[in-house]
Amino acid sequence: MADAEALLAQSHVLELAQPLALDGGQALTGVRVAYETYGRLNVDKSNAVIIFHALTGDQCVASPHPITGKPGWWVRMVGPGKPIDTERFFIICANVLGGCYGTTGPASLGPDGEPYAMRFPVITIRDMVRAQVGILDALGIEQLHAVVGGSMGGMQALSFAANWSERTRAALVIASTARHTAQNIAFHEVGRQAIMADPKWKNGDYYGGGKGPDKGLAVARMAAHITYLSEEGMHEKFGRKLQDRTEKTFGFDADFQVESYLRHQGLSFTDRFDANSYLYITRAMDYFDLAEEHGGRLADAFRASKARFCLVSFDTDWLYPTAESLTIAHALNAAGSPVSFVELSAPFGHDSFLLDVPALDRVIAGFLKQ
Amino acid sequence: MTALRPDLAVIAANVAPGSRVLDIGCGDGALMAALRDGKQVDARGMELDPHDVAECVAKGLSVMQGDADSDLIDYPDAAFDYAILSQTLQTTKRPDQVLDELLRVGRKAFVSFPNFGHWRVRASLMWHGRMPVTRLLPVAWYETPNIHHVTVSDFRDLVEAKHLTVEGAWFLSGDKRISDAAASWRAEHAVFLLSR
Numbered sequence: 001m002a003d004a005e006a007l008l009a010q011s012h013v014l015e016l017a018q019p020l021a022l023d024g025g026q027a028l029t030g031v032r033v034a035y036e037t038y039g040r041l042n043v044d045k046s047n048a049v050i051i052f053h054a055l056t057g058d059q060c061v062a063s064p065h066p067i068t069g070k071p072g073w074w075v076r077m078v079g080p081g082k083p084i085d086t087e088r089f090f091i092i093c094a095n096v097l098g099g100c101y102g103t104t105g106p107a108s109l110g111p112d113g114e115p116y117a118m119r120f121p122v123i124t125i126r127d128m129v130r131a132q133v134g135i136l137d138a139l140g141i142e143q144l145h146a147v148v149g150g151s152m153g154g155m156q157a158l159s160f161a162a163n164w165s166e167r168t169r170a171a172l173v174i175a176s177t178a179r180h181t182a183q184n185i186a187f188h189e190v191g192r193q194a195i196m197a198d199p200k201w202k203n204g205d206y207y208g209g210g211k212g213p214d215k216g217l218a219v220a221r222m223a224a225h226i227t228y229l230s231e232e233g234m235h236e237k238f239g240r241k242l243q244d245r246t247e248k249t250f251g252f253d254a255d256f257q258v259e260s261y262l263r264h265q266g267l268s269f270t271d272r273f274d275a276n277s278y279l280y281i282t283r284a285m286d287y288f289d290l291a292e293e294h295g296g297r298l299a300d301a302f303r304a305s306k307a308r309f310c311l312v313s314f315d316t317d318w319l320y321p322t323a324e325s326l327t328i329a330h331a332l333n334a335a336g337s338p339v340s341f342v343e344l345s346a347p348f349g350h351d352s353f354l355l356d357v358p359a360l361d362r363v364i365a366g367f368l369k370q
Numbered sequence: 371m372t373a374l375r376p377d378l379a380v381i382a383a384n385v386a387p388g389s390r391v392l393d394i395g396c397g398d399g400a401l402m403a404a405l406r407d408g409k410q411v412d413a414r415g416m417e418l419d420p421h422d423v424a425e426c427v428a429k430g431l432s433v434m435q436g437d438a439d440s441d442l443i444d445y446p447d448a449a450f451d452y453a454i455l456s457q458t459l460q461t462t463k464r465p466d467q468v469l470d471e472l473l474r475v476g477r478k479a480f481v482s483f484p485n486f487g488h489w490r491v492r493a494s495l496m497w498h499g500r501m502p503v504t505r506l507l508p509v510a511w512y513e514t515p516n517i518h519h520v521t522v523s524d525f526r527d528l529v530e531a532k533h534l535t536v537e538g539a540w541f542l543s544g545d546k547r548i549s550d551a552a553a554s555w556r557a558e559h560a561v562f563l564l565s566r
Contacts (some may be wrong), residue, residue: 310427329434330444338414338432342423359424366428 007038007079007086009063013102016134020097023124029111033131034102035059035094038078039086041139048141049084049368050132050168051093052149052156055224055281056273058101061093062086066101067272073354076361083365089145096156097131098123098280104131106276107207117276118204125152125288129159136167146170146368150353151320152281155288158301158328162290165305172367174312174360175353177324178298178331179289184319187227188282191220195275204276217275218266225265230316230349234258291331298331309339310367312360314352316345340367374404376545377456377482377559384480384538384563385411389451392416392475394438395458399426406431414450416441439463442471449475456482460516466528473566478537482561485541487521489555506558522554529564538563 013034019027036059041048051061051074062078064071078084078091095103098120106120136144147168149157154176161171177184195201198216206212226234238258242248245255254260291298302309309332313325322343332339344359346352353360374382378401385391387409393402396415399422405411415433417423426433434441438455439462453476455468460483462468472479484506485491494502501511509515522541529536541548541557548557 308432333434333445339434340423340427340432341434341436342420342427343435344420344424359420363424363427366424366430369428370430 007062008040010037011035011059011063012037014135014138016131020127020131020134022121022127022130024122024127026121028097028104028121031097031104031131031134032102032108033094033097033104033135035092035132035135036061036063037093038062038091039089041090041141045139045141046143046145047089048136048139048144049089049091049146049148050136050144050160051078051084051091052129052132052147052153052160053093053096054149054151054153055285056221056269056278057153058099059093059095059103060101061091065272068268076356077364083361084148084368085365089368092132092135092139094132094135096128096152096281098128098277098284100274100277105274106204106280107274115205115207117207120276120280122287123280123284125155125284126159126163126293128284129156129163132156133160133164133167142167144168146172148172148174148364148368149176150174151176151350152285154320155285155290158290159288161305161307161309162294162301165302165307168307170308170310170367170370172310172312172364173325173328175314175317175320175325175350176311176328177288177320178291178301178328180286181324185286187223188286190223192279192282194219194223195279198275201275204279206275212270213275214267214270217270217273217278218263220266220275220278221269221273222262222266225262227319228349228351230318230347233316233347233349236347237261298327299334302332302335302337305335305337307337308367308370309337310363311339311341312353312363313341313343314346314348314350314357315343316347317350317352319350374400376542377540377561378404379545380540380542380561381454381456381480381482382408385409385452387411390414390449391452391454392445392450393454393456394442394472395455395461396422396426396431396433398422399429399431399433401454401456402426402431402433403429438468438471442468442475445475447474448477450477452476452478452480454480456480457484459483460486460518460520462518465518465520466532469528469532469534469564473534473564478563478565480561480563481525482559483520483525484516485522485553485557485560486519487523487554488558492555522557522560525560525562529562533566535565536562537565 062072154173195216198213201213243260294301313322329341402413541553
């Protein structure tokens with residue numbers, strides 16, 4: 001793994017000077033945005049790239065996770081000589097608004113010195129982007145070389161390209177969608193209800209006193225995790241194999257490996273994520289409908305954009321399947337934008353964008369090279 | 371840069387500079403790159419093979435993964451000055467309908483295809499009674515993507531039946547030009563420029 005020195009990794013926290021006007025009508029004061037940068041901003045400030053993170057991601061795209069110590073979530077893509085080349089680009093990755101890694105979220109203290117908890121306003125994907133545009137303003141970056149994102153990161157990239165159209169020359173959107181479908185919303189609602197059903201959630205006021213709603217959050221993560229994998233991927237990895245035993249126990253232990261795996265995923269997630277953040281961020285995703293923001297016609301969202309677009313989907317992704325990327329691509333075509341679209345073949349379902357898919361490396365490197 | 375395939379070179383030479391082009395079945399984007407770099411053409415592509423699409427994106431080209439048979443419908447009328455279909459017509463399910471679509475999305479259309487009436491093909495059928503495997507048609511009948519073989523004469527008939535205008539026609543054997551009169555049996559490749 002490339003060390004921090006080679007990456008020129010730096011951690012920053014920006015406090016926005018102005019209140020952040022939110023789509024919900026409220027204005028949030030004293031917003032802090034935690035972000036990492038990699039590489040060097042060139043003299044004319046033309047080589048900056050924002051990477052937007054996904055639902056449970058964070059700003060440590062290529063540096064070790066502050067809690068788990070695991071390598072950055074996209075370290076295979078970001079680094080010297082890698083597809084998103086830190087020797088060429090100045091990379092910015094910020095924790096989203098509503099998050100729990102330093103950017104203002106429900107666990108942050110409100111003006112009265114108490115954690116916001118459920119008094120935190122409901123936010124949107126566009127609000128998340130708004131907060132990150134604050135970083136560009138603070139750094140004096142007029143226009144980005146590109147915005148890049150997978151999954152919820154792709155939604156932010158689309159929102160950025162649509163609403164701050166003059167501020168990026170390119171947008172790369174991977175395994176994403178222009179709107180949450182009923183099925184997407186349904187899965188999120190299962191997760192939220194699991195959190196809220198946990199007695200330790202206490203209407204969100206669990207900060208300060210012992211453990212939060214870990215059981216509920218773990219169940220939410222388990223349900224969501226299933227949507228990130230493909231059926232055949234799961235079958236190949238686990239099949240009906242039993243966990244550390246030769247016979248079924250005729251009980252409700254984690255007999256099957258897939259159960260054990262999911263329980264582990266759920267449990268370890270609670271070490272690194274705030275349950276209220278999970279509520280707010282999933283809500284923002286559910287509210288996302290880029291066409292709705294632009295009079296109901298998706299093409300109209302991109303009329304003002306002069307950016308190049310590249311959309312990538314994966315054949316085994318059933319969370320944001322290829323049809324969603326195609327809808328965006330067709331809207332961009334109708335708007336006359338230069339757009340590329342490709343469906344890549346990979347066995348890992350929605351998570352493919354984070355995993356070893358060499359074709360994705362080629363597409364990203366090639367698209368950003370221009 | 372490597373030299374363009376002869377039929378693509380003909381097309382590249384006859385596209386007006388600065389025009390808008392849709393290259394359907396653009397492969398690795400060689401023609402689009404040549405048009406962009408040599409003639410400041412705004413070139414867009416469509417290609418079925420994801421590896422080729424990735425290759426195009428890596429060249430900085432705008433290419434949609436898609437199928438000539440089904441996906442041209444997503445483009446608005448007259449969105450392009452030219453629609454280009456090179457070496458692809460004979461692989462489509464309904465070449466006649468694809469031709470209609472080409473001249474809907476493009477004001478003009480370049481169509482190039484291997485001539486199944488070439489004398490080698492005729493000889494192979496005549497003497498051996500078998501579907502030919504030649505330099506330009508190197509794949510056996512059971513696995514060839516060319517499901518609608520077409521001759522120069524067939525194509526001229528279709529153009530006439532559809533009342534299309536032939537704005538230009540070029541016939542090639544290797545990279546040599548063949549006269550219109552001899553094209554039916556001597557041309558390996560045909561390139562037509564059509565309008566409605």
